[in-house]
Amino acid sequence: MAQTIIEKIISKHAGHDAKEGEITLVQVDGTMASDTTAPLAIQSFENMGGKQVWDPSRVSLVIDHASPAPNQRIANLHSMMREFANQQNIKLYDVGEGICHQLMVENKHVKPGDLFLGADSHTCTYGALGAFATGVGSTDLAGVWLTGKTWVKVPPTIQIRLHGKLQTGVSAKDLVLHLVGTLGIEGATYQAIEYTGEALHHLSLASRMTLANMSIEMGAKAGLVDTIGLEWEDEFEAIHADEDAEYKQVIDVDVSKIESQISVPHSPDHVQPISKVKDTPIQQAFIGSCTNGRLEDLHEAAKILEGNKIAPHVRLIIAPASKKVLDDALSDGTVQILTRAGASFITSGCGPCVGTHQGIPGSNENIISSSNRNFQGRMGNPESNVYLASPAVVAATALHGKITDPSQAEEVGV
């Protein structure tokens, strides 16, 4: 039977050929919960009578969403996680180590062909490795901690074939914003997205993570990137779709036609080419998140900001996606370039992305952010406006204090 990538992965974990629409029990390779979801999962696990997780080497906890703790309540939840991790002998990434999704990939908790469940919607990021990774609720996760298994309904797949090469200054973020704008926030609900095509050869693992990451902004169960040309390709057995696999929909995209994209308030799918919103004034700029907080993202920003100073009325906040990203950016001088340009670095982690701390905007302020969601109130103030963009656009915008196309900023010599 010809199969899509997700059908192959589910079949492997179910022990039989799984077909679209079928509900089947599968073995799980790995799990993750963050400080937002782990406390409830721990409670559910204990309520279910759980004593020992099924396999401690397949369970990770990460303190990243509100880290370091901004208040007493959260500090106590962090303590509860540390205690559980100790007692269960499971890996816990503590304050400053990074964002859960970055850490799962960076530390190889997940590999191509795996089936991975995380109690966070952007678990789909690991689709960058050709893994089936999806977000589940805390209670579902607790069930997996008990048994090592879960049930899945085999989803239909939308195949997105990426042709050509992105223009200079245009990144995987612009590509995925373009796709979110085209499909809409419910365009792939209950479906998997498979990304394929020769454009992938030009995308690093970091860029593939950006692409897979925002699959959830199209409602997808998972976003699986074909492993062709992947940096890790030699280390693992690659899984590709069969040529005659059946797709619900096939979408062809010539990526060389895409210009920088901006998602305007208040929904990720309100996407406009940058030319339509350029010159919108901005008070806060954020580079970070599981979408765009990696070394290549900081490099993009540094290219634009080197030797320059951000606009006087702009705050530029940077949260590296992990301690490793921060260390690498320190060693190669990127951090220094950015701080000299006026950026403030905060703890590696989610930072202000989800609006709990570290950069809640004022009322009527406009924020440009390299993150993935701009629902009203997302950054902690319903009276602020969040614009989503690539790190290059965020940097060029911070420099000029208004939405700026980086390719044009370079032309005028800044």
Ligand SMILES: CC(C)[C@H](C(=O)O)[C@@H](O)C(=O)O
């Ligand atoms: C808080 C957490 C449960 C949430 C998610 O699942 O995605 C967060 O990471 C987000 O990005 O909105």
Ligand code: SF4
């Ligand atoms: S960085 Fe933002 S989107 Fe990613 S997991 Fe953290 S809160 Fe969610």
